[in-house]
Amino acid sequence: MGDPAGAPRWGDGPGLLRLLDDIAHRRGWGDLLAQGTRRAAAQLGGRAPRLAMQVKGLELPAFDPRATFGIAVGLATVSRGGDHRGGTTYAVEAARYPFPVDRFTLRGKAVLTVMVQDLNAVLDSLPVCGFGAAGFTPRPRLLELLTGLPALRGLPGLAAAMLPGLARRGSSFGLLSRIMAAVTGEDWDDGRLSRAGDRIIAAERRFCLQAGLDPADDDVPARFKTEAITVAGAPRLIPEAGMRQALAEYYRLRGWDREGRPPAGRAEDQGRGECG
Numbered sequence: 001m002g003d004p005a006g007a008p009r010w011g012d013g014p015g016l017l018r019l020l021d022d023i024a025h026r027r028g029w030g031d032l033l034a035q036g037t038r039r040a041a042a043q044l045g046g047r048a049p050r051l052a053m054q055v056k057g058l059e060l061p062a063f064d065p066r067a068t069f070g071i072a073v074g075l076a077t078v079s080r081g082g083d084h085r086g087g088t089t090y091a092v093e094a095a096r097y098p099f100p101v102d103r104f105t106l107r108g109k110a111v112l113t114v115m116v117q118d119l120n121a122v123l124d125s126l127p128v129c130g131f132g133a134a135g136f137t138p139r140p141r142l143l144e145l146l147t148g149l150p151a152l153r154g155l156p157g158l159a160a161a162m163l164p165g166l167a168r169r170g171s172s173f174g175l176l177s178r179i180m181a182a183v184t185g186e187d188w189d190d191g192r193l194s195r196a197g198d199r200i201i202a203a204e205r206r207f208c209l210q211a212g213l214d215p216a217d218d219d220v221p222a223r224f225k226t227e228a229i230t231v232a233g234a235p236r237l238i239p240e241a242g243m244r245q246a247l248a249e250y251y252r253l254r255g256w257d258r259e260g261r262p263p264a265g266r267a268e269d270q271g272r273g274e275c276g
Helices: 013-025 029-033 037-044 070-077 090-095 109-125 130-136 141-147 155-162 164-169 175-184 190-210 240-254
Strands: 229-231 234-236
Touching: 013 029, 029 037, 070 090, 070 109, 070 240, 090 109, 109 130, 109 175, 109 190, 109 240, 175 190, 190 240
Parallel strands: none
Antiparallel strands: 229 234
């Protein structure tokens, strides 16, 4: 593994570049780190597993859920682990588009996560570049209506929290459904696209479970819950109880059991039916 004294220190740019080459050639510390953060941390032991910022073995993207809480639900549930494509709620939370939500709460973030994950599953399957996804963002019609009423400012986020099932059923894929209809010559509406995305997510989940996924891994690193950072003038943490509640709501919206396991279902429900 190499001498710890020879490992790069924080801020050692040239040392990190050398380490990248060592990882590629499996030399010294590079041989350990080439296994990924989770396996390397497990071998190092001590504080290393707690310091390893990964979910299901995949290192986290450059988005801190303590600044936009919905990302925590997405990172915990996306099939690939710490993948930002499963937690793009930050695009809604930070930009407050296509409707305003409170980014410092987990209320309503399960339904928001389900909507963006369904969208991304459809986009990745077509495929369509995610950078153009803003034009296809699922927009709950109920929340869209409330957003346009100045006297009801703030209610869209409240509605998503209090009426998650209704919010999801009223989502709109807008242009994407029309593109699908034009390209395939078939009748594609928002509901059919949403169901296709949901089936893709369920199929991925079943595969992961069969490959050894432990539903207990549906979580974010503990440091997000215990080490606060200051955002918008206040200390921010991901609340443990709120995270458990959001995951339970996510499973319910997906039609999964309390442990996050999809039902066996029919072939078309398992992603082997119509387009997903």
